[in-house]
Amino acid sequence: MIEFDQVTKSYTQPGARRAGSVHALHEVSLSVGESEIFGVVGESGSGKSTLLRMVNALELPSSGAVTVNGVNLAALRPRDRRAQRRRIGMVFQQFNLLANKTVLANVALPLNLHQRLGGLAERGLGPRRRPGAEAASADRAREMLDFVNMGAQASKHPAQLSGGEKQRVAIARALVNEPDILLCDEPTSSLDSQHTDEVMATLLRVRAEMGTSILLVSHELDVIRGACDRAAILESGRLTGIAEIARLQARESFDSYSERARKYLEGDQE
Amino acid sequence: MNELAQRLGEYRGEIVTSIVETGAMLGWSLLAAVLIGLPMGTGMYLARRGGPKERGWLYSGLNGFVNVVRSVPFLLFVVALIPFTRWAVGTSFGTTAAAVPLSFVAVALYARWVEQTLVEIPRDTVELADSLGANTFQLVTRFLYPEARSGLVLSMTTVTISMISYSTIMGVVGGGGVGDFAIRYGYQRYEYDIMYVTIALIVVLVMLIQTFGTRLSMALDHRSR
Numbered sequence: 001m002i003e004f005d006q007v008t009k010s011y012t013q014p015g016a017r018r019a020g021s022v023h024a025l026h027e028v029s030l031s032v033g034e035s036e037i038f039g040v041v042g043e044s045g046s047g048k049s050t051l052l053r054m055v056n057a058l059e060l061p062s063s064g065a066v067t068v069n070g071v072n073l074a075a076l077r078p079r080d081r082r083a084q085r086r087r088i089g090m091v092f093q094q095f096n097l098l099a100n101k102t103v104l105a106n107v108a109l110p111l112n113l114h115q116r117l118g119g120l121a122e123r124g125l126g127p128r129r130r131p132g133a134e135a136a137s138a139d140r141a142r143e144m145l146d147f148v149n150m151g152a153q154a155s156k157h158p159a160q161l162s163g164g165e166k167q168r169v170a171i172a173r174a175l176v177n178e179p180d181i182l183l184c185d186e187p188t189s190s191l192d193s194q195h196t197d198e199v200m201a202t203l204l205r206v207r208a209e210m211g212t213s214i215l216l217v218s219h220e221l222d223v224i225r226g227a228c229d230r231a232a233i234l235e236s237g238r239l240t241g242i243a244e245i246a247r248l249q250a251r252e253s254f255d256s257y258s259e260r261a262r263k264y265l266e267g268d269q270e
Numbered sequence: 271m272n273e274l275a276q277r278l279g280e281y282r283g284e285i286v287t288s289i290v291e292t293g294a295m296l297g298w299s300l301l302a303a304v305l306i307g308l309p310m311g312t313g314m315y316l317a318r319r320g321g322p323k324e325r326g327w328l329y330s331g332l333n334g335f336v337n338v339v340r341s342v343p344f345l346l347f348v349v350a351l352i353p354f355t356r357w358a359v360g361t362s363f364g365t366t367a368a369a370v371p372l373s374f375v376a377v378a379l380y381a382r383w384v385e386q387t388l389v390e391i392p393r394d395t396v397e398l399a400d401s402l403g404a405n406t407f408q409l410v411t412r413f414l415y416p417e418a419r420s421g422l423v424l425s426m427t428t429v430t431i432s433m434i435s436y437s438t439i440m441g442v443v444g445g446g447g448v449g450d451f452a453i454r455y456g457y458q459r460y461e462y463d464i465m466y467v468t469i470a471l472i473v474v475l476v477m478l479i480q481t482f483g484t485r486l487s488m489a490l491d492h493r494s495r
Contacts, residue, residue, distance in 0.1 A: 058400055085403035096398040099493040100416050110402050113412065157492040183401075 001213050002032040002055055002181065007064035009050055009237075024050040026237045027064070034180075037207055037214045039224035039231030039245075047237040048217045052183050055215060056088045057081055068181065086110065089174030089212075093186040095166040097158040097173075104141050104154040107173045111137035114177075144172040147209075148202050164195025168202055175206065182206065184216045188223055196220075200227050274463050281464070284451060291365045291446035295437045296430065298369035299376035303429055307377040308422075310336075311384025312410055318385070322396045323406060332381070339378035344436055347371055348443060368437070368445025376433055383425030387418050420491035427483025431476050438472075448472060 007028045010021040025047045032038040040048045053059040054066045057073035065072050068088065073081050097106050112134075145151045148168040158166055167187055174182055184203065188196040204227060206212050218224055224231050224245075231243045278285070314332045317325040342350070348371045355370040356362045395417055399409040415422070438449020448468060456465020 056401055058397065079405075082403035082405060085401060088401075090398075090401040092394065092398070094392075094394055096392075096394045098395070098398075098413065098417055100419060100490070109412065113402055113404055113408055159492060159494055 001034050001036070001069060002038075002215065003065075003067045004028050004030045004051070004054075005065050005067070007051075007054065007061045007066055009047070009054070009059060010062045023047075023237045025054075025061075025234075028232075028234075028237075028239045029064075030232055030239065030242065032213055032215060035207060035211045035213055036230070037203070037216060037228045039228035040215065040217045040234060041219065041221060041224050041231055042234035043219065045236075046234040048219075048234050049185055050237075051232075051234070052185050052215060052217045055181065055183055056085050056090060086114070086177055087179050087181075089177065089179040089182040091167070091170050091174050091182065091184045091187045093189050095158070095163075095170045097166055097170060099158055101157075102154065103145065103150065103156050103158065103161070103169050104138065106158070106169060107144055107176055108137045108141035110173060110177050111140060141172070141176055144176050145169070147175070147205075148172045162195065163191045164198045167191065167195070167199045171199070171202055171206070175210070175212070178210075180213060182212050182214045184214060184218075186218055187216070188220060189218065196223065203227060274467070277461070277464065278467065281451075281455065284455070285448075285468075288446055288448045288451035291450075292434070292437055292448045294365050295369050295372055295440060295445060295447055296433050298366075299372040299433050299437075300426070300430060302373035303376040303380035303426070306373075307380030307429075308384055310377065311381035312388065312414070314381060314385040315388040315414075316406070316410075318389075322409065336378045336382050339374050340382070344371075344375065345439060345442065347375070348440070352443075363444040365440075365445050365447075368440035368443050368447075372433060372436055372440070375436055376429055379432060380426065380429045383429065384422065387421035387425055388414055390421065391417050420487040420493075423487040423490060424483060427480060427487070430479055430483070434472065434476060434479075 007025055008023060009025040010023050012021050028047075028051065040051055042048045050059055054061060055068060057066075057076075060074045066074065068084070071084060073084050076084065097103075098109070101109070142151060142154060145154055148171055150165060150168050150172065153161065153165065153169075158169070161169065171182075171187075182203075187203070188199050191199060200223060203214060203216070207214055214227075216224065216228060228245050231245060232239055233241050233243060310332055314329060314336075315321055316323040317329040317332070319326070319329070321329075339347070348368075351371045351374065352362045355367050358370055359366050361367050391414060395413050396409065399413045404412060437445070437447050438452070440447055441450030441453060448471065452465045452468035452472075455461050456463075456468060
């Protein structure tokens with residue numbers, strides 16, 4: 001599904017006297033399978049976000065190749081690359097919801113981008129869109145909001161939601177185009193533990209019900225251990241190993257906060 | 271007081287005419303600000319160093335234009351632009367001619383405001399648009415403008431008020447307007463009370479515009495609630 005073949009990313013250091021360069025990633029090779037939840041762990045600056053952003057070609061490799069379903073996005077023309085990106089969902093640490101749009105409009109946004117010149121048509125300035133297209137995308141967005149249990153909040157604005165709710169809306173937005181792949185960049189790092197559990201439980205349901213492959217970058221080892229099948233460990237841009245995560249734990253459901261608190265406080269950390 | 275009211279009554283025609291002239295000058299220049307200044311400011315934001323579509327030469331060109339227009343003292347700018355004005359609208363005298371230099375200033379002012387308003391939008395918004403496969407036009411119309419709209423309205427309010435101020439000196443090229451009325455009748459004919467009444471009128475107008483702009487911008491802003 002996703003293949004990294006000897007991928008190196010180097011930056012020329014700004015202000016450097018010599019043409020020296022810093023390796024963000026150094027000859028990384030790995031592959032992520034269908035319906036797999038694949039973790040990437042590492043300290044900050046280890047290159048894990050760079051690795052994630054190469055999958056949808058927000059960053060391009062300096063050498064080596066990243067292919068998604070056999071397609072090398074870096075080699076495509078910008079227009080084709082944009083089309084491919086629409087098939088890869090992305091979830092961010094800071095949610096990146098548009099503050100002036102309602103929850104429903106945020107989720108419907110990726111669908112509306114498909115309609116060329118949709119912005120003009122919406123204002124009655126351009127060619128009318130397919131009749132019913134708007135209603136269809138609103139229906140589809142509602143469906144996704146129900147999936148993440150946010151259906152009741154569709155008409156709110158992001159500022160009225162908690163962090164966990166915002167991230168669930170962001171997941172709904174990322175899934176609205178039915179992508180094969182979901183990229184998650186530190187999705188729980190700005191959330192407290194209760195909201196982290198909500199978000200992770202949602203991601204597990206995404207895989208279980210939609211069969212989506214998920215690439216999950218996090219520095220939180222608990223999150224990776226609780227959700228992933230395998231995880232790449234990065235250190236200073238080098239892949240130091242891929243961990244097969246033990247299947248002992250009940251990975252399909254995250255314990256509730258109180259359950260975990262009880263286990264932790266009573267010393268049962270299994 | 272009675273005498274003032276009587277004289278105001280006498281000048282009623284001129285006052286109405288001057289208000290219409292001011293309205294025309296504002297209308298043309300603000301139209302130019304929206305049609306030219308908004309895309310220009312957006313272009314400056316996109317093309318600036320570190321912007322989403324960095325183009326050094328484009329930024330230098332637009333930035334240079336804005337800086338030149340804004341730095342030439344306005345009265346000199348009006349005079350210096352006369353040949354262009356004559357070429358563009360066929361005359362260098364009257365309200366329409368006065369709208370030309372005003373439009374230049376409105377475009378330059380608004381372009382700068384638009385650039386600065388867009389810079390305030392979190393960089394993550396651009397990243398989101400990229401990840402969703404949006405093209406540049408969609409980035410601007412579907413992501414940046416909706417997020418920046420309250421700031422764009424507020425800056426348009428500021429530009430409008432500046433244009434009222436600039437328009438008051440358009441009497442030098444026969445542009446007329448409220449400011450010209452105040453100077454001709456109030457100052458040059460020593461009817462100071464007429465001048466003060468006119469100034470009060472302008473103050474009220476500015477306050478109304480500011481109130482309207484602030485309210486509209488608040489209604490459009492959902493960032494904190």
